[in-house]
Amino acid sequence: MVTNAEIAGRFEEFADLLEADDIEYKPRAYRRAAENIQAHPVPIGDRVADGDEGVLEEIDGVGDAISSKIVEYVETGEIEELEELRAELPIDIADITRIEGVGPKTAGKLYRELGIETLDDLEAAAEANEIQKVKGFGPKTEQNIRENIEFAREVGQRYLLGEGRPLADDVLAFLEDLEAVQRCEVAGSIRRWRETIGDVDVLVGTEANEAVIDSFVNWDSVDDEIESGPEKASVRVGEIRVDLRVVVPEEFGAALQYFTGSKDHNVTLRNYAIDRGMKLNEYGAFDISELADAEEGQRVGDRVAGETEDGMYEALGLPWIPPELREDRGEIEAAETGELPDLLTRDDIRGDLHTHTEWSDGNTSIEAMVEAATERGYDYYGVADHAEGPGIVGNMGLTDTEILEQVEAIREVDAAYDIAVFAGIEANVDANGEIGLSADVIDALDIVVASPHSALDQDAEAATERLVHAIENPAVDVLGHPSGRMLNERSGLEFDATALGRSAAEHETALEINANPRRLDLWGSAVQAAVAEGAPIAVNTDAHQPSTLEFVRWGVHTARRGWAEPADVINTWELEELRAFLH
Template identity: 45%
Template sequence: MARPNEEVATLLQEYADLISITGGDAYKARAYEKAARAIGGYHEDVSTLDLKGLQRIPGVGKSIAEKVLEYFETGSVHAVEELRAKIPAGVRRLTEIPTLGPKRAMTLYEELGVASVEELVDAIHAGRLRGLKGFGEKTEENILRGVRLLRQAGERVPVNVAMELAEEIVAELSRVAGCRRCVYAGSLRRWRETIGDIDILAAAQQPGPLMDAFTSLPYVDYVVAHGDTKSSIRTTKGLQVDLRVVAPDAWGAALQYFTGSKQHNIRIREIAVHKKLKLSEYGLFDARSGERIVSESEEEVYERLGLPWIDPALREDRGEIEAALRGELPRLVTERDIRGDLHTHTDLTDGLCSLEEMVEAAARRGYAYYAITDHAPNLRMQRMSDEKMLAQRERVRELDGRYRGMRLLHGAELNIDPEGNVDWPDAFLAGFDLCVASVHSHFNLPREEMTRRLVRACENPYVNIIGHPTARLIGRRPGIDADFDEVFRACARTGTALEVNAFPDRLDLNDELILRAKRYGVKFAIDSDAHSTVHLGLLRYGVGTAQRGWLTPDDVINTWPLARLREFLRKGR
């Protein structure tokens, strides 16, 4: 289930949106947004804190702390319920449309009576928005694009939300007497970026106790089905989870089958047919005699079909079977290969933890090196200055090597402006160990301008990594429109790495673009973009995305020894 911190963060963000929708104080709305971010990234479980403990969280005053306590005591917050009652549910749904925003949603309701996504789409097609101030043709296009994103997301959840719940369920069921094995399967095991429902697979001779334990979990809203081999539940958060229990001697075939993807499994079954075999979730059988040949492990199933075991992250029918037949499957990068994180933030800008706290947490992860890359001054809300950055650099140098011998790199996350320039002149940039450069504004430039913007940033001799290259936010903001093949060529030519940003609402680059970029010889950095010590652990989702993109340790610069990394960061200077 979601961490209590994340539940509270979601509630406070909703309250901030409700304040904005109802025309409330903008300062108050921003205060609740800030508190939501702070609580979401706080390292302690806020459900265990008292009033004073909550007030120690940056941005959480007495009034907000009292609302948090009220939520854990009663399950709701009166002030939030009061504002919810003032706004039709359909209007709140409108605020979820990327690019629309709460104020415009309320304008549509008050001026046109639009109270649902469907009514909004009809109003756009009927031309009813044209008379409203601030709603031009371009606005309509952006709203329709946002509606498409919202509908694509549907009831899917980010991979981290599904993973936390799946791991909790697996842990609970693994303790049930008679459970021989238990894992999550399906798209979650393949590291898809969003998950529709969770598939859990268990092995036991007697499935009854597992089914009873599963349908009795504390976060079950209702039981969809309760059977002998399959049961389904809907959680209190609206996510469906399916449990299948198989006999231990059918484990391997069942795990292969229920992991998918559908396209991969079709190809695997075709290979079985050509070998006069039949593959199902119960095993691999001789097609003529019906005798089961193998089924206890995935490795056995693949081997009997003349294939090496194929990592689940690759099972999308994107050439993995051909590579397996040629003996050319990649040795995929793993979290253990990562020697350091190259994109992180502190409370000097929009992070929640101090430099010392972030460095200590990184050292506990066993990193050999670690980069601090706070925001540069052109992102004005962060109030960065030359003096602040130089003072931080001095402190970084003082701390270098003090935490379990971990080496510290001082960097910055620069802003790529519409012309492709970055924040500081070369003379200042030369003092950094590395620079990440990212698009943080002007997301709707024409394709040619956006392409030139990124290519020019790559050509800057002090830009080492392009951060979250498409600038997308999954389900909330589409990626920028650029000729990424041209960008990939520029990265390969200039020695600029592309980031695989591990934050679950980014996962940027995505797997398909990683595959394309890799063909140009581009190198990558898998980074957490952590704004809190809690976020450092999100790196696993970046690694999963990199695996889906077929990346090996050699493709990823932060798996390299420090000497090799430093040579790459010089960028030929």
Template identity: 40%
Template sequence: MINQDLAKIFIEMAELLEMQDVPFKPRAYKKASESIASSGTDVREVYKKGGVKALMGIPSVGRGIAEKIDEYLATGHVREYEQMKKKIPVDISGLTAIEGVGPKAIKTLWLKLKIKSVADLEKAAEAGKIAGLAGFGKKSEEKILKGIEFLKQSGGRWRLGDILPYVRALEAELKSLKEVDELVVAGSVRRWKETIGDVDILAVSRKPKVVMAHFVGLKDVVNVYAHGETKSMVRMKNGLDIDLRVVPRESFGAALNYFTGSKNHNVALRQIALKKGWKLNEYGLFKLRGEKEKGKEEMIAGRTEEELYKKLGLRYIEPEMRENLGEIEAARKNQLPHLIGYGDLRGDLQTQTDWTDGKHSIREMAQAAIEAGLEYIAITDHTKTLAMTGGADEKKLMRQMAEIDKINADLKRQGLKFRVLKGAEVNILPNGSLDINDETLAKLDVVGAAVHTSLKLSAADQTKRVIRAMENSNVDIIFHPTDRIINRREPIALDMDEIIKAAKRTKTILEIDAHPERLDLKDEHIRKAKEAGIKFSIDSDAHTTSHFALLEFGIAQARRGWVSAREVINTLPVDKMFGLLK
């Protein structure tokens, strides 16, 4: 949890420094924020091993930032951050959540209109006060209002990737209590939904009172809604609501099933039980006894989820599939797919480096991938029309290919069975052509194409655009096909049925972008594409060495779309994977 607090402080410091036009420092704070947020190790544990010097061992954490972590661990505050917030008292996190509103825009809005919050921004936009500001205009004002409306429609739901590290840290803390025998995070977190509203935790304990006292007394708790012997509800300082229930050991499986959901899945299970003359609830599966013993029940399953499904005549259904979208009928007929496993990926086919907008070198990315257990990665830096990223032109790509040859030769000399593939994330222009010539693309191992600009085309034009790119014989994969940013930017208008048909016809791979801000394709589109016989790649979209850890989000998204390992090309050894490219 403390890692997420520090990550938030440092990203806000970066944005506040950007507002003041301070050079270099914002990038350092952003890199530190990303590194701390994605670290699997609590900074307190790192500090215990050697203080500030040990903290400097965290990637992208220099002495200055390490000293600020030290200050936070000692006082709960970072003085420089507090001073910056007093100087510029704006809700930087809330405002930057709106598409098109960055630190420089916030600076103008603050200086000219004293806008501090999303509410202030909405009021000013509705009054037409933003259109007249330098650097804005009527279209910008309309875009801001649309972004605010989109934010409202998200219903205050958290992106799973934003909150999962926090939840896992809390889970680990509660599991460490000697009074806890079993503990699982249930709900939409367990089903790997792309957004969550709150968190449900279930536990088994011999001393539930002690567990509840610890839970409501957690440092981050700011409001206790309820504090009972077996159930408590709290709000954390980040605004997340969490429920903890302690249930009897014999009912743990039934409770876990019930609180994992989904609601529609649970209703369908209860209907199966009723048809058998049984009753199913969070306490167990019960057989109702005869009329003479009316009111008496016999528990026939409930300790584990597996026995519950078996008793209902079903194969065990993985949590990611529990949406009542055909999984129960498939389980009854023994036709559930064997889902891709969380350790099945051998490679990652979309990574960026410091040749464009990534944070690390090709060698550093390769080393991180080796440490993550991968066998190959494709370097797919952006191309020239994305000037803001320093996108590569044909000459730059040729230089990068030569560099990759040297790196692969070095890896071979070291006896490492790892390969760096030559690739690119080519920009699809509005007419569907690509911004790199075919002669250069033909020399690459992997070509991914993606939409990054002209996002407001009609569905007909956008669909033609992407299909034309797929028809290029050099394009192997369409990266993040709908270009959405969850809770921030709507997907581009695409006729997904036509896209899937074209992918089948052209033998183009569709990517499942694992970055939790994207998770693109959506689960429903994955399921459609799977049923059409499309192959997928699951890629991290890594821009830093820590991003290989994001692959689990893409795997979970694939599992929600019922995908098996054989349908994902980068579960294969590299030479066999090549056989599925164009």
């Protein structure tokens, strides 16, 4: 199966290589197409393979030329023009551009000047002090490359949650239709909704191992069978590995708890069990209080739970702990004392406060975005296109004059729809924490989202001071994607999340969970630290087209990983309460 993520990845690579080759205009078109393909709600590859090329006409930014390339890729597994470009520029572009400050143009220059093709080449050149000799580079850039090589290697082995979870949903749908499958669920980091995953883990409860495994490895979507045996099998779907494990139904709950993890959660839980004369493993919960020390074995003792996951926790006198919390960050203690949070759900979200339109770098009109928000049943909706400033790609930011013009357009849309439409802007937090908006613009707006887009290599102390300064600005309502990271691409700012949370609580500024699956910024542990300080949180999609309003799914689960309750999240509040919060 050729996934949307895989097709989008080819056009991202296309754009990077074209940019590395100093080609203008085309890269932006390919990036826009890649974003829209990634976000498209139906599997494009399957539809094209079935002869339905009309599906491509539904995708904004995909014209005849790009459509023909998609069809070529689905049918042959290659795009001839991309292969030619790869031969011309044999650069591991995705790996190299994961280094903060090394974009496609830089990668192209380093290839032409030093012959750098891989991360190993880049590391060797940096260690030999060759990079600083290239015009436009210097010792600081070279040092930054040395410091970020390991990060680039590590993230290159993981996939975005937004790539892996849709595949996991497809796997579950396939397995649930098999007669021999009694129960099935995803496990591992994908069930804990971590922002990146190594593979997709799936668990099945069945009395017919052989039939389930045979059906799984012969699933139409499988591209390659890696291995299979009587209890487990591994395949590759597109670029992602999927691991299936089968267990007897009466041990399904124990196996689900065990294989969901995290390792740290399981270790702490097992020790908690031992202190109470119990033993936990993938086969069940066993009372071993009456056993002699010499008796060993996985199923030794009086089995008291294992069929359900709830039962595994109940056997220890604990309530079920949601998977998102299982990171050994105090969840077991909270369960013991009855203090687990009542976590945010998707139904709690009443609106989105950070989205984009064609006025800056979005793909459609204000009206189209508002209509999509209305269809989702939202009570309110915020347009926050980019203001001009450092870090905005392609000079797509709005001037003060253009912002005021857009405010008037938004007011007209607000009057025409039942949903409340807020006029906002995404301002740029510069290296000193300033946002660069005039007083007239601030007065005209309903929402100011302030986000860092440049100078993302500051040390943690400077970054914390910078972000706190922005939070303290009375014009700022939401601190957007605070680290500026792009998952698997750049690490972004490091900062003291507790300090940000404390300042946000004091100044009534919301900290954003940017739900774009390439960001998920803030992340779970940072949200938890901020919520503990009383900071308000905003779950926003940063949507650039109607379909990406669906990114809210990733934002909600990230909020849950941060122990956020509905009251912590400003876009769960009633309209009038939210209006009162906005400065």
